[in-house]
Structure formats: structure tokens, C-alpha cells
Amino acid sequence: MSFLRQPLILADVAPNVGYTRNFEYCIKITNLNKYPNYLLFAQIRSPTSKPGAYVQIQADRCLLVDGYRPSVSIAAIAKSSVKKSDLAKNDLGTILKNNKLQKSLIAGTPSIDRPFSVPIINNGKKIEASFEIQSLDRQGLKLVRVPESTQILNLLLFPTIGIAILGWIVWKRQHKAVNR
Template structure:
């Protein structure tokens, strides 16, 4: 979608540049700026002596205004549309979380109980597996994490759906579950200036006791739209590390202004040469 927008802005910029060049020509033509001379068998276009420096300065001012308009057009960034209203300059990102050291606690099952801020959307649970990254991309979703000994779960209590498993009658068995204090709240949107496509949070189990499950955020992985990623460790459990600000170079933002500036410089130089010759 962004590629289409950039191409559209490029086309608009080209049209504006063409209109600007035509306006320059018509302005000089209407103000008597051009004079046709016959030298031998050739007809040469020169600058009229009566075309004053004030007229030239006014023309250059108009050109400068046009350049400013074109530059503003090429720097336009349209916000991404979605079902929810987004703040200007922000976009939605994909989010998932995973627990890194599940194998160390192989006698337990870890269960994510996924809910929404809208009670009408219902809830569901997922048994977490090593290497599995559980997505939270629904409407204001969040997740609570529970542990339960595998010996307390019968095979018929597990629902298998493809490569995903869940606990049957979750609410009935909730009294046997060991809750974690952490609530997983996803990153839903980020400023466009970061250029982030996906956010992955890694948690680690610190300890499991009969009454408590202790989890800690270990690191966060930001995947950029270009495909490269960045890992940032958690320094504090209360502060999510921010992505690095990477400048996104857009060639379209330079092509048209550069061409326009070059054209103005060339026109001014030729005008100066013609006036000196006359």
C-alpha cells in the first residue's frame, strides 16, 4: 500500500513540475521576456532587454513558491487505515510473546488465558509450547499465564486443534492452576518514524511453587519493515525498551526537488548569459 502511495506522490510531483515549467515559459512569454532574432538563416530566441531585473526576481519568487509546494507534496505520509481510529503518525504492529525456558520446567504445562477488553468477544486458552510465539492482535487483547502440573491433567482434558492445544473446561480446573502475577499487554501501535512491522517479547520462568508462578520479561525483539531485527534486553520490568530510531530514506523525496532546483539554476544561468550577450 505504501509503495502505491509513494508512486502516486511521485506522479503528482512530476505533474506539478511540468505545470511549473509551463508557467515559467508562459510568464516570460506574456511579459515579453523572449525576443526572436534572425541571425543568418537561423532564428534565435533571446531575452528581451526590456525584461527587467524586477520581473526576473518576481519570476524566481514564483518558482521558489512552486518548489516549496512540490517538496511538501513529496514528503506527505498518509496514515494507515484500520478498523480502530489511529492517532496520526502511528501504525498497527503485529505482536506475539513466548516463554523461552519451558523445557527447564518439563513437569508443568503453561497456559495462556487470552481475553479482550470487550467481554462480548469471549475468551480462550492455549497451552504454550517451546519456540511457540502466541499472537495477541485482536481487539484490545491481553493474556494471563497459569501453570499446572502435567500429572494433574488427563489426556482427555486436552483439546488438540492442528498444532495447537488447549485445556478443556478451563474455568472448572481454574482452582488447580498456579497464576502468574504478570499480565501480558501487547504493543498495539507505534509511531511511523520507527518503521516497525512486528514486536516479539520473550519471557522466562524464574520459579514455580505450589502457589505462585514467577515470570520475568527477558528481552524484546523489534522487526523492521526492511526485514532486519533488533534485540533489546529488559533493564527494568516496568519499562519496555523502545526501538531505535532509524531514518528511512525515501528516494522519491529527493528526485523532484533536485530536478526542479537544477532547472531553476539552469534557467537563471541562461538568462544571465543572454542578458550579458544583449
């Protein structure tokens, strides 16, 4: 019976066949300009490190989400509550340095998790996830993911090429058989 009570082993496993982890992931808030009285901040968290600084999200700019299994919390604050001295610039961008103001941030839902893997066709590419503010008031911030437009051309391109190559091979074999 002791073999049934083995400790749980947690490890980083290889991605599924056809998927990769070699990609950059960034998030963008597309309708931030509709809320000029608020500043939005993102805090990137990781299970292996302490929470990072609150980095200001700029309108129509992509915020890179990096680290080991990162999760992003989005929060808002009224512009009138923030002074220039409460903000600082660093290599991440503009950060909220006043810890007292961090307590008055309006928490956003849901938190955003970086995908573990993407299809191998995206190897080495930047994946942009777009979100919209559905509602923002003093009670809360609600974000929704903007659906990505999938082009029908991409879905038809590879099968069409495959069928064309297969047809060419069959034609070549028949043409060789006729010439013999």
C-alpha cells in the first residue's frame, strides 16, 4: 500500500506534439482611450517569485508578459488620485511607486494567464492577446478577451497545397508509366 502514497512529483513537462514554448506573449488593452479618467496598471506574478511592480499600461501598446508561468493582474485607479511623484520610470516602463496608492487600486477580473504552449507554426513569434474594458467604475474593472479573427485562407492553404502535391505525384507516376 505504500506505493500508492508516493509524493506528488511536480515537474515541467514537454509540450504536446505540434506545440512549442518558444514564443513571446504580450497583452494589449484596445479600448483604453474610452476611459481617459483612469490609469491602468498590470502586475505580473509568478509562482516562483514575489509580485512585480505595477506597470502602467499604455493605450494600444503591447505589454510583454515574461517569466516562469506568469499571471497578470490588471488594476485601475482614477487619474485624479495620482500625482507625478507617485510614478517612476524604469526599464519596464512607468511604474506606480507609491505603496499607499496600491491599496486604492480597483482590481480587475479576470487575471490573465500566459499560455503554456502554442502551435509550432508560431515558433519564435510574438503572440498578442487583445482585451477590452467591458466595465470600469469604483466597484470594479471587468475585462473581456477580444476574439481573434481566424482567416479562412489559413485553414484552406495547407490542405490545398497538400492535395496539389499529391496530385502532381500521381500525375508524374502515370506519365512515367505511359512513357515506358
